[in-house]
Amino acid sequence: MFASLNRFSSRSRNLIALTKIFFSVEAHSAIATTTASVPSANAAPKYSAARTRNLFSRINPFRQDYDVVQVLDQWVAEGQKVHRLELQRIIRDLRSHRRFYQALQISEWISSNAIHKFSPGDCAVHLDLIGVVRGCEAAESYFNNLSDKNKNEKTYGALLNCYVREDLLTKTLLHMQNMKDKGYASSSLTYNNLMALYKRAGQLEKIPEVLSEMKNNGVRLNNFSYRICINSFGERSDLSGMEKLLDEAELQTDISIDWATYSIVAYHFIKANEKEKALIYMKKLEEKLDKDAMGYNHLISLYAHLGDKDEIMRLWVLQKIVCKKQINRDYITILGSLVKLGEFKEAEALLKEWDLSCYTYDSRVPNILLIGYCQKGLIEKSEKLLRDIVNRGKKPTPNSWAIVAAGYLDKDNMEKAFECMKEALAVKEHNIKWIPKNGQITKILQWLGDKGEIEEVEAFVWSLRAVIL
Numbered sequence: 001m002f003a004s005l006n007r008f009s010s011r012s013r014n015l016i017a018l019t020k021i022f023f024s025v026e027a028h029s030a031i032a033t034t035t036a037s038v039p040s041a042n043a044a045p046k047y048s049a050a051r052t053r054n055l056f057s058r059i060n061p062f063r064q065d066y067d068v069v070q071v072l073d074q075w076v077a078e079g080q081k082v083h084r085l086e087l088q089r090i091i092r093d094l095r096s097h098r099r100f101y102q103a104l105q106i107s108e109w110i111s112s113n114a115i116h117k118f119s120p121g122d123c124a125v126h127l128d129l130i131g132v133v134r135g136c137e138a139a140e141s142y143f144n145n146l147s148d149k150n151k152n153e154k155t156y157g158a159l160l161n162c163y164v165r166e167d168l169l170t171k172t173l174l175h176m177q178n179m180k181d182k183g184y185a186s187s188s189l190t191y192n193n194l195m196a197l198y199k200r201a202g203q204l205e206k207i208p209e210v211l212s213e214m215k216n217n218g219v220r221l222n223n224f225s226y227r228i229c230i231n232s233f234g235e236r237s238d239l240s241g242m243e244k245l246l247d248e249a250e251l252q253t254d255i256s257i258d259w260a261t262y263s264i265v266a267y268h269f270i271k272a273n274e275k276e277k278a279l280i281y282m283k284k285l286e287e288k289l290d291k292d293a294m295g296y297n298h299l300i301s302l303y304a305h306l307g308d309k310d311e312i313m314r315l316w317v318l319q320k321i322v323c324k325k326q327i328n329r330d331y332i333t334i335l336g337s338l339v340k341l342g343e344f345k346e347a348e349a350l351l352k353e354w355d356l357s358c359y360t361y362d363s364r365v366p367n368i369l370l371i372g373y374c375q376k377g378l379i380e381k382s383e384k385l386l387r388d389i390v391n392r393g394k395k396p397t398p399n400s401w402a403i404v405a406a407g408y409l410d411k412d413n414m415e416k417a418f419e420c421m422k423e424a425l426a427v428k429e430h431n432i433k434w435i436p437k438n439g440q441i442t443k444i445l446q447w448l449g450d451k452g453e454i455e456e457v458e459a460f461v462w463s464l465r466a467v468i469l
Contacts, residue, residue, distance in 0.1 A: 055082070056090050059102070068102045072109050084116045091125065104129040124154035131162030136171075153184040164193045169201050188214070188222050195228045207232040208241075221252070227261045234268030239277075242268060259288035259295040263302065270305045278306070286315075293323045297333040304337035312337050313346070328354075328362040335365065339372035347372070355392075363397040363431075370400060374407030382407055383420065397431040398424035402440070409440055414447040418460075425463045435467070 055075055059068050076082065087110055094103035107126045111118060118126065123146060131139035139162045146155060156179050163172040176194060179185040191214045198206040211229045214221055226249040233242035246265055249257055262285035269278035282302055289295040296319040303311040316334050320326060331354045338347040347369055354365055366389060373382035383404050389396055401424035408417035421436065421444055428434065441464065448457045 055086060068105050069109055082115055100129055100132040104133050120150045120152045120154050123150045124158040127155055127158040128161055136162045136166050156184045157190060160190060160193060164197045167200055169197060172197055186219060188220055188225055191219055192224050204232040204236050223255060223258055230261060231264045234264060239268060239272055259285045263298045266302055275306060291322050293319060293330055297330060300333055300337050304340045307341060309341055309343055328365055331365050332368060335368040339368055361394050363400050367400055367403060370403045374403060379407040379411055395430055398427050398434045399431060402436060406440060409443055418444050425467055428467050
């Protein structure tokens with residue numbers, strides 16, 4: 001691949017060796033990810049007066065890999081009391097923000113210090129946290145060591161969640177049968193989890209069977225139960241079965257079909273090129289929106305699939321009125337829809353509007369336009385937009401420059417591609433997870449080697465090495 005570099009003798013061999021470092025990037029990434037998940041040593045916490053009002057206010061500011069045990073110990077050392085309900089609330093809040101490691105630390109601290117006796121509900125939460133942080137085997141071990149008193153529907157359900165989360169279908173089915181035998185499989189959540197697992201396993205035909213079993217066993221169906229089954233019909237192109245089940249769901253007096261279900265149905269009719277049917281359900285979707293910005297985003301995207309610019313703009317205006325505040329995600333949706341239709345003038349105007357109103361710069365927003373320009377062959381315009389962003393004091397992430405570099409590579413403009421890739425490498429700190437694509441780097445190195453610019457090759461490879469190590 002780098003035969004053109006061989007003429008540089010020993011210096012060339014050194015460069016090729018360095019290049020091999022780059023192409024082992026996946027291994028380095030895996031090591032980096034593993035290392036990042038291991039909590040680092042922590043200095044003793046320091047608190048301002050504002051952070052000492054309650055226990056959560058001390059824990060909350062720290063990074064998610066921070067060891068909070070010392071915070072708990074210091075709280076007690078200061079003579080402060082710990083209350084069961086407060087600790088449960090803190091664990092719940094940490095879980096909702098995906099700070100599972102810290103939530104597990106607190107749960108283990110409660111248990112080891114005998115702060116209060118775990119109820120079956122506490123055991124279920126603890127088991128689930130173990131499964132998230134340490135995996136199913138550790139969760140199984142904890143479950144097996146529970147007393148019979150604490151092995152109830154909650155703890156059985158928590159272990160089932162662990163199996164489902166790790167896509168362990170065989171274990172899920174065996175455990176599910178065990179739950180049925182004990183009379184613990186009576187909640188919709190249990191069956192919904194099984195249907196979700198069948199979906200991920202690609203066994204869509206099994207999902208309606210689970211729904212039928214729920215009905216036969218008197219398990220209450222909810223919106224999610226119907227939605228995932230409706231989607232399974234759509235993904236198998238059984239539009240008649242999909243619509244029939246939706247009609248059944250609409251007749252249920254205790255269920256109000258939400259916009260997400262109508263969005264799924266409309267999407268499958270669009271895929272099948274049944275525009276009139278799709279529009280029926282898109283109208284129903286709109287009736288369910290209320291002030292849900294995510295629902296507006298879905299509906300706008302559906303109209304983009306139909307190529308209806310007027311409806312896209314009507315809904316955008318309505319969303320701005322109803323939802324009051326638009327966030328980056330909303331601009332990503334509307335810009336993506338307009339770019340899909342080739343409506344760059346409107347997209348450019350909206351990008352300026354976003355730039356004036358956004359509180360946080362999010363490179364994903366202008367990237368929509370960068371990609372759109374490149375796909376249309378307007379690479380110079382894409383680069384100009386990116387440099388204008390830089391000139392206004394914004395800091396694009398490396399993937400923004402990589403998009404433009406890829407556009408130049410497609411046009412065989414290697415000089416500009418090399419220039420933009422160097423820009424990407426220079427701002428790597430703005431997105432530490434970004435890694436350049438092997439194919440792009442190969443082309444650039446080959447071009448540099450053919451040029452005979454050994455110093456440039458060396459500098460470029462060393463900059464790659466700095467990025468991936």
